[in-house]
Amino acid sequence: MPSHDLYAVRLAKLEGLRAAGAxxxxSNWEQTHTSAEAAxxxxxATQAGPSVSVAGRILVFRLMGKASFVKIQDRAGIIQLxxxxxxxxxxxYEDFKKLDMGDIIGARGPLFKTKTGEVTVRAEAYGLVSKALRPLPEKWHGLSDDEQVYRQRYLDLIINPASRERFAQRSRIIQEIRNFLWERDxxxxxxxxxxxxxxxxxxxxxxxxxQALDQKFFLRISLELYLKRLLVGxxxxxxxxxxxxxxxGLSRxxxxxxxMLELYQAxxxxxxMMSLVYDLIQHVCTTVLxxxxxxxxxxxxxxxxxxxxxxxxxxxxVDFTKDPEWFQRSKEDKAAYCRLQELDIHPDWQDFEVTQELYSKRIEPFLFQPTFVTQLPRELCPLAKLNPEDPRVxxxxxLCINGQEIAxxxxEQNDPLLQRDLFEKQVGEDKQNMDEDFLTALEHGMPPAGGMGIGIDRLCVLLTGAASIREVILFPSLKPTVNS
RNA sequence: GGGUCGAUAGCUCAAUGGUAGAGCACUGGCCUUUUAAGCCAUUGGUUCCGGGUUCGAGUCCCGGUCGACCCA
Known part of the structure; x- marks a missing residue:
């Protein structure tokens, strides 16, 4: 067996352990304290500590003859043995020396402090809990290959504390959103x-x-129409x-x-919804960040x-174009302006689509500080109520933050006849794309309501200061490799 | 879908068209308070895949795979 075949070396160690009856x-190791609780x-005052039993993965393994320091990582952090x-x-001790970085071990013993001031467990006993057959990435530079980070996220989580913390934050953010909404009934x-x-x-x-219904189905693209049925209910x-x-597409x-979070309040x-989303984000900031x-x-x-x-x-x-008459201009004039802005304007587009392209490419990406953009053109959302004073909007x-639409x-539109009308305009001839069951529900009467959607991934990008959505999604969509 | 860039040892990275290297990891030896432990000696390669050019290709050209970034 060549010594550079890391897998074979570890497999041989494992077989050796089995041969010796280990x-x-x-099946388990009794963990009385986490690393943080123990420390x-x-x-x-007494320069002493109680006996603890800890367990975790070996990240540092320093053999010094007849004594060794190892550091193990558990859910709360790292502790030295x-x-x-x-x-x-x-x-x-002979067996102990055969352990590898990456192995999961347990150890029992009293706490003491080393010469350099680190609280450490003086092991009276240790046990191998789970042998690692594959090596960890290099300790100092960690794992930086993006592809491997995504495909083997567990390695990223073991080795990169920042990544670990970011995903823990995501979990807390989601939990606090649920707590906030639960408190509000x-x-x-x-x-x-x-x-x-x-x-x-x-x-x-x-x-x-x-299969069971021999029927084509779609995976949902939104939560809206079923949640509104619950308002009716x-x-x-x-x-x-x-x-x-x-x-x-896939992108950053x-x-x-x-x-997605969607909520509806009658x-x-x-x-x-404005004050709700403001309060919600204040709550998450306060409790999590x-x-x-x-x-x-x-x-x-x-x-x-x-x-x-x-x-x-x-x-x-108007602020961007410096043109108070923008909305009176012809579609061609608007398109000409947009082309000067190096935007790709499709000739088939309707008037509002030209303006929307300008908004989404040249204005929204620069709204970094929290901004409520109100009174959108009516063509943009067929499920919303028209403004009573100005039915064009x-x-x-x-809500835009960080150059992205967050919420x-x-x-909410609750007039079933108007809603049908708006749907028909949206789908054109393609009537089978109308959710008739939803319209029937509206005909039974839906209370007036405010509704909101929040892209949770984008919110997490914002709140964790991440650079990409892939930094807050554990396993982002990738092309499968040949093996998988 | 288009453009640009990238893929070399387990990991992080080198290598004018001319013998593929380093650090860490691994293996062996020394070491009972280390902190990226240290010292000594080794080992380790389908240079992403398939073609082509060339006396000679990790390097140049073509095609493909996967990824990153930008654009749609």
Whole structure:
């Protein structure tokens, strides 16, 4: 066996252990304390600590003749063990020396402090809990190959503390969103992933086939139409925080499956959603981050506290173009201006699409500080109520932070006849793309309501200061390798 | 879908068209308070895949795979 075949070397060690009657994959190890819990038990006054039993993965393995230092990592951090031949006995120490970095071990013993001041477990006994047959990435530079980070995220999590912390933050953020909504009397529900009509948004859906019904189904692209059925059913405050699927591009900002929060609250409107989303983000900042200031990877600071800017879509366009008459201009004039801005304007586009291209490419990406963009053109959201004073625009906002749309919210359309009308305009001739069951539900009467969606992945990018959506999605969509 | 860049030892990275190297890891030896432990001696390669040019290709050309970034 060549010594450079790391797998074979470790496999041989494992077989040696089995031959000696040991179990390299023990059923358990009693863990009385985590690394963090143990470390604080050391008493500075007496320079002593109680006996603890810890377990974790070996990240540092320093053999110094008849004594060794190893560091193990558990869920709370890293703790050092001091293992000597005198303490554990000659035979056990011989076995101990055969351990590898990456092995999961347990150890028992009292706490002490080393010469250099590190609280350490003086091992009286140790046990191999789970043998690692493959080596860890290099300790100093870690794992930096993006592809391996995504395909073998567990290695990234073992080796990169920042990555570990980022995903822990994501879990806390989601938990605090649920806590916040629960405190406000919202109930969480689970609605169908398989839908015969993929409604609630404009996106290309994934298609699948349900064997039992011999029927084509789509994976949901939004949670909206089923949650609104629950409003009709009398649950006045509902939300769902779950995965939706859009069969579109992959990029730094898009993953085909992503996590969405949608919530609906009866007897309020988009103004109510404004204060709700503000309070929600303050709550998450306070409980999870302990600050309202986020530093982006480029060093720019985003302030999530204080009063947020509110501006109409119209004013943003006029401010950008310096043209108060913009909305009176012909489509051709608008397109000509956009082409000067080096935007690719399709000749088939409708008037509002030209303006929207300008907005989404030249304005929205630069809205870093929290901004409520209100009064969007009516063509953009067929599920929202029209503004009573100006029916060309909608009673909606888009909350933009970090140059991205974080949360769109509407005063929800509850007029079933108008809703049918708007749907028909949207789908054109393709009537089978209308969710008739939803329209029937509206005909039974839906209370006036405010609704909102929050892209959880983008929110996590914002709150953790990440550079890409792949930094907050554990296993982003990738092309399968030949083996898988 | 288009453009640009990248893929070399387990990991992080070198290598004018001319013998594929280093650090860490691994293997063996020394070492009972180390902190990227140290010292000594080794070992380790389908240079992503397939073609081509060339006396000679990790390097140049073509095609492909996978990834990153930008654009759509």
């Amino acid at each position: 179990d390299p994959f023990a 604080i038990l050391f008493d500075e 001091y293992v000597t031949k005198d303490e554990i006995g000659e035979a056990a 919202f109930l969480e529900f689970e609605t169908p992933v398989f839908q015969s009509v993929a409604g609630g948004a404009a996106a290309r859906p994934f298609v699948t086939h349900m 009398g649950f006045d405050r509902v939300f769902e925080l779950s995965r939706v699927f859009r069969n579109e 900002r898009h993953n085909p499956e992503f996590t 007897y309020t409107d988009y103004r109510g 302990g600050t309202t200031q986020i530093t982006r990877p480029d060093g720019q600071v985003i302030e999530l506290g204080g009063k947020w800017r509110e501006v109409t879509y119209r004013d943003l366009i 909608l009673d909606v906002f888009e 769109p919210a509407y005063s």
